[in-house]
Amino acid sequence: MSIGIKNAKELEAMRRAGRVVAEVLDILRSSVSAGMKTRELDAIAEREVRRRGARPSFKGYRGYPAAVCVSVNDEIVHGIPGERVLREGDIVSLDFGAIVDGYQGDAAITVGVGPVSQLAQGLMNATRESLMAGIAAARAGGRLGDVSSAVQRFAEARGFMVVREYTGHGIGREMHEEPLVPNFGDPGVGPELKSGMTLAIEPMLTAGLTKDGWRTKQGRDGWLVSTADGSLAAHFEHTVAITDGGAEILTRI
Ligand code: MF3
Numbered sequence: 001m002s003i004g005i006k007n008a009k010e011l012e013a014m015r016r017a018g019r020v021v022a023e024v025l026d027i028l029r030s031s032v033s034a035g036m037k038t039r040e041l042d043a044i045a046e047r048e049v050r051r052r053g054a055r056p057s058f059k060g061y062r063g064y065p066a067a068v069c070v071s072v073n074d075e076i077v078h079g080i081p082g083e084r085v086l087r088e089g090d091i092v093s094l095d096f097g098a099i100v101d102g103y104q105g106d107a108a109i110t111v112g113v114g115p116v117s118q119l120a121q122g123l124m125n126a127t128r129e130s131l132m133a134g135i136a137a138a139r140a141g142g143r144l145g146d147v148s149s150a151v152q153r154f155a156e157a158r159g160f161m162v163v164r165e166y167t168g169h170g171i172g173r174e175m176h177e178e179p180l181v182p183n184f185g186d187p188g189v190g191p192e193l194k195s196g197m198t199l200a201i202e203p204m205l206t207a208g209l210t211k212d213g214w215r216t217k218q219g220r221d222g223w224l225v226s227t228a229d230g231s232l233a234a235h236f237e238h239t240v241a242i243t244d245g246g247a248e249i250l251t252r253i
């Protein structure tokens, strides 16, 4: 059996993990409100994942201390929830993973706190739609570069930039498996996509104030990743399974 190809039983476990991730993210989405602390979102995620008999995959991963990543405005990924208070107009990226019967699901959404600026709304829409463009390009018999280039072309056509220093990934028993899934590149290159492969596709887009507005910087806590130029960022992610009929979204809300 080729590396990374899941059998029917494994795919069933990943569907269950994906469903838990989708349900928890949906609850988090409707919980986001002005005045709340980001740590309250973590408490909700922890409670809801355990209520479903699953485990939060991020907690303890390389020492990460929380169940969910909460990244606000110019923060891109890996924000540790804490005392920060959400304000109207903020955009909040929520990244969450769960393990069911030894298999992983991983997904992310970005949501506005009340009404947000036109730029912020456009960035969120473009990021979500670039993910869907990538998923539409994920077909058995195609190449990984088809996915990467579909995301990049969509994002840049909307006037946004794609983060290059972080990527999506294969997923299964481990959160991070081969291959890396970049959000930029050329069609027709890279590994062949095969039925049974499971991938986490996760575009991170920035509003980019400068030509290299896709660049990132790391926070002092060793986790937080923000835009180097301070521009807004958004992040959407789904875990998908490649099938002969196209990609099946395992974390669809
Ligand atoms: N979705 C993120 C990823 O694919 C989750 C990792 S955050 C960590 O890398 F906290 F678990 F490290």
Ligand code: CO
Pocket: 106, 107, 168, 169, 200, 202, 237
């Ligand atoms: Co991921």
